[in-house]
Amino acid sequence: PSGFTECLREWDDLEKNYQQIQDTHRLYKQKLEEVTRLQGSCSGAISRQRKKLRELRVSLQECKDNHPTPKLNPEDVDSISEVQSLIRERGEAFSEMEAFLPQKNGLYLNLVLGNVNVTLLNKQSKFAYKDEYEKFKLVLTVILFVFSFTCRFLFSYRALDALFNFLLVWYYCTLTIRESVLINNGSRIKGWWVFHHYVSTFLSGVMLTWPEGALYQMFRNQFLTYCLYQIGFVQFLQYYYQSGCLYRLRALGEKHNMDVTVEGFQSWMWRGLTFLLPFLFFGHFWQLYNSITLFTMFQLPECKEWQVAMCGCSYLVLFMGNFLTTLGVVYQKYRN
Amino acid sequence: PSGFTECLREWDDLEKNYQQIQDTHRLYKQKLEEVTRLQGSCSGAISRQRKKLRELRVSLQECKDNHPTPKLNPEDVDSISEVQSLIRERGEAFSEMEAFLPQKNGLYLNLVLGNVNVTLLNKQSKFAYKDEYEKFKLVLTVILFVFSFTCRFLFSYRALDALFNFLLVWYYCTLTIRESVLINNGSRIKGWWVFHHYVSTFLSGVMLTWPEGALYQMFRNQFLTYCLYQIGFVQFLQYYYQSGCLYRLRALGEKHNMDVTVEGFQSWMWRGLTFLLPFLFFGHFWQLYNSITLFTMFQLPECKEWQVAMCGCSYLVLFMGNFLTTLGVVYQKYRN
Ligand SMILES: CC(C)(COP(=O)(O)OP(=O)(O)OC[C@H]1O[C@@H](n2cnc3c(N)ncnc32)[C@H](O)[C@@H]1OP(=O)(O)O)[C@@H](O)C(=O)NCCC(=O)NCCS
Ligand SMILES: CC(C)(COP(=O)(O)OP(=O)(O)OC[C@H]1O[C@@H](n2cnc3c(N)ncnc32)[C@H](O)[C@@H]1OP(=O)(O)O)[C@@H](O)C(=O)NCCC(=O)NCCS
Known part of the structure; x- marks a missing residue:
């Protein structure tokens, strides 16, 4: 609009448009309230049913166990088993439903973020979030790789090492937050991988406080090379494998609900996993090696720093957790 | 349910109830989609109108400025001014509307948390969130007070000092996250107070890496006493003042929309503020004093640690920012 009359005309148009927006907004607020109410009643009903189902399961089991006394004919026993398997199915159906309902935050998210709802309410945004999480890890992997290369x-x-460790602390903290959000959104990530990031945060924090000195220099190169390998190289392979899994699962449609057509995915996954595993295990044994190096240093007479023992313990914990969990995951996948 | 037939009856009841839940859930998902669609169209329409209003404002100003040439009679000039003030009002109305629409996350939240919506969609939960934020600060204040007392x-x-500094890093990090959520929810917290928490995080991180030694011991007592005063005592007063403001504002109903009945609140606020200010300023000058102490230490010949200068600079930045912003806030309140 350039002239005065044009401006006034434009303003009138905007005025009309504004009325419309107000109407839409009013409708929106009303629907929003309805949705909130429905959310509450769904969540409430589901948790009530869950409780009742749990009680019923116990009662049915009791009926079965005390069998000879109240006398049941074989059909009755069959129908009990049937109901029991239906109860299990019902539980899964509820989980599916709950994916669209806001969930309570866990303790950690509540501490860090407070009481905001972080449940994403549709499959696309859940997928997008996971995808973003993998991309975030990739970008940070590249940055950390360059950084550790520079230090090494x-x-x-x-001071540069301190900056590097500070970045690590921040990175691991962020991962724990994002993983809590993922779990809230129904990801089946094992508890250890999250806990492992808490331990890593702690470890990087302790490395941060380790003062310059002969002992620090003794461990420095080994530590940085380990970072290059683990955070740079292995994380990159892991990214490749995990985002591959993610996209293939998504292409297959429903996740956690695989049937026969999934064979292609299964074979891809196994190929990826067998390629990845040697590198993973090598990394785990490097953690063990780090821990042994540190414990040996701890026995030196000139060792005064508490950081040496602390880092040694952390690496030992990391090694054991990573190794056992990875073995467990592989065993579980093999049995399926 | 104890007997077999009772169990079966119970199961039938649950079955019927389950059908209901499914229906509610289907309805809910449908409404949820509607709401999401309405959200999108509202947000889009508002941002389009905002853009047009901005253009219109410029054009009107041009009309006024070039006045004698296209000849406007006095009524026209008046109506231009009127439209201009209406445009300003419209902007505020849009802000009110946007409080109920999900907002894009800022850079920091996007980095730490990823793309989850953190906008709370009604006034009660916004209030509850702010309230929780203040309570969280209070609890951490008490913990940090006890901790710094123990260290002092x-x-x-x-190692205990390191733990204390680690807790500080975590605390300030958490505050920055929560404050970003508050800002996303329309809080008018000044940018400096958020930035001040980034600087504090950095400062605590540097303190964490400061190795034990004569210089560290020289500064340690002053630092811990400062923490006792600032984090323990002043934060507590601040909590009292700010949660007082929060509750009173809520009791007044609409926030940011005060009229004459607000006088009681105003006088309470001024009394609180004048009580608080001397303690605040004392804290600010203590920051200046810390910074001077550190710079003096930096000139000692035995000073090798880069942490000394770094902490000195950080305290100086904190002092200047806090002092000037507080003065600004008081001046602004005084003028209103
Ligand atoms: C062994 C491994 C490759 C298996 O990966 P997988 O096939 O995705 O394993 P699962 O099927 O059990 O995954 C279940 C879920 O957890 C996630 N997940 C598994 N391992 C994870 C990890 N290390 N970090 C983050 N998420 C992980 C998966 O993405 C999946 O998420 P979803 O439910 O949202 O789809 C993987 O766990 C791994 O890389 N572990 C080694 C990590 C390690 O040792 N690092 C070295 C220390 S830094
Ligand atoms: C001066 C002061 C008391 C004024 O508080 P106030 O009256 O609430 O100030 P405003 O009216 O400008 O507040 C605007 C918003 O910012 C918030 N806010 C103000 N100062 C804040 C602070 N230091 N931290 C967090 N939030 C703050 C208010 O709660 C309010 O939020 P809302 O919009 O959600 O209601 C307050 O800013 C303050 O305590 N500053 C000193 C902090 C300091 O120096 N600390 C020492 C360093 S550790």
Whole structure:
């Protein structure tokens, strides 16, 4: 609009349009209230049914166990078993429903973020969130790789190392937050992988406080090379494998609900996994090696720093957890 | 249910109830989609109108500025001014509307949390969130107070100090996250108070890496006493003042929309503020004093640690920012 009359005409148009927006907004607020009410009643009803189902399961089991006394004919026993399997199915159906209902935050999210709802209420945004999480890890992997390369081969300042460790602390903290959000959204990530990031945060924090000195220099190169390998190289392979899984699962449509057509996915997954596993295990044994190195250093007479023992313990915990969990995951996949 | 037939009856009841839940859930999903659609169209329409209003404002101003040339009679000039003030009002109306629409996350939240919606969609939950934020600060204040007291007067281990600083880093990080959520929800917290928590995080991180030694011991007592005063005592007063403001504002109903009945609140606020201000300013000058102490230490010949200068700079930045912003806030309140 350039002239005065044009401006006034434009304003009139906007005025009319504004009325419309107000109407839409009013409708929106009303629907929003309805949705909130429905959310509450769905969640409430589901948790009440869940409770009753649990009680019923116990009662049915009791009926079965005390069998000879109240006398049941074989059909009755069959129908009990049938109801029992239906109860299990019902539980899964409820989980499916709950994917669209806001969930309570866990303790950690409540501490860090407070009481905001982080449940994404449709499959696309859940997928997009997971995808973003993998991309975030990838970008940080590249940055950390360059950073640790610089520290290892180019510059050797304690302050730069501190910055690197600070970045690690921040990175692991962020991962724990995002993983809590993923879990809230129904991801089946094993508890250990989350806990492992808490331990890593702690470890990086302790590395941060380790003062410059002969002992620090003794461990420095080994630590940085380990970071190059683990955070750079292995994480990259892991990204490739896990985002591959994610996209293939999505292409298959429904997740966690695989049937026969999934064979292609299964074979891809096994190929990826067998390729990945040697590198993973090598990384785990490097953690064990780090821990042994640190415990040996701890026995030196000149060792005064508490950080040495603390890091040693952390690496030991990481090794055991990672190794056992990975073995467990592989065993579980093999049995399916 | 105890007997077999009772169990079966119970199961039938549950079955019927389940059908109902399914119906509710289907209805819910449908409404949810509607709401999402309405959300999108409202947000889109508002941002389009905003853009047009901005253009219109510029055009009107041009009309006024070039006035003598296209010849406007005095009524026209009046109506231009009127439209201009209506445009301003419209902007505020849109902000009110946007409080009920999900907002895009800022850069920091996107980095830490990823793309989850953190906008709370009604006034009660916004209020509850802010209230929880204040309570969280209070609880952490108490914990940090006890902790710094322990470090100051009871035990003097570098490892315990490290734990204390680690807790500080975590606390400030958490505050930045929660404050980003508050801002996303329309809080008018000044940018500096958020930035001030980034600087504090950095400062605590640097303190964490400061190795044990003569210089550290030289600064330690002053630092811990400062923490006792600032984090323990002043934060507590601040909590009292700010949660007082919050409750009173809520009791007044609409926030940011005060009229004459607000006088009681105003006088309470001024009394609170004048009580609080001397303690605040004392804290600010303590920050200046910390910074000067550190810079003096930096000139000692035995000073090798980069942490000394870094902490000195951080305290200086904190002092200047806090002091100037507080002055600004008081001046602004005074003028209203
Ligand atoms: C062994 C491994 C490759 C199996 O991956 P997988 O096939 O995805 O395993 P699962 O089928 O059990 O995955 C279940 C869920 O957990 C997630 N997940 C598994 N391992 C994860 C990890 N290390 N970090 C984050 N998420 C992980 C999966 O993405 C999946 O999520 P979804 O339910 O949202 O789809 C994987 O666990 C892994 O890489 N572990 C090694 C990690 C390690 O040792 N790192 C070295 C220390 S830094
Ligand atoms: C000066 C002061 C008391 C004024 O508080 P106030 O009256 O609430 O100030 P405003 O009216 O500008 O507040 C606007 C918003 O910012 C919030 N806010 C103000 N100062 C804040 C702070 N330091 N931290 C967090 N939030 C703050 C208010 O709660 C309010 O939120 P709302 O919009 O959601 O209601 C307050 O800013 C303050 O305590 N500042 C000093 C902090 C300090 O110096 N600390 C020492 C360093 S550790």
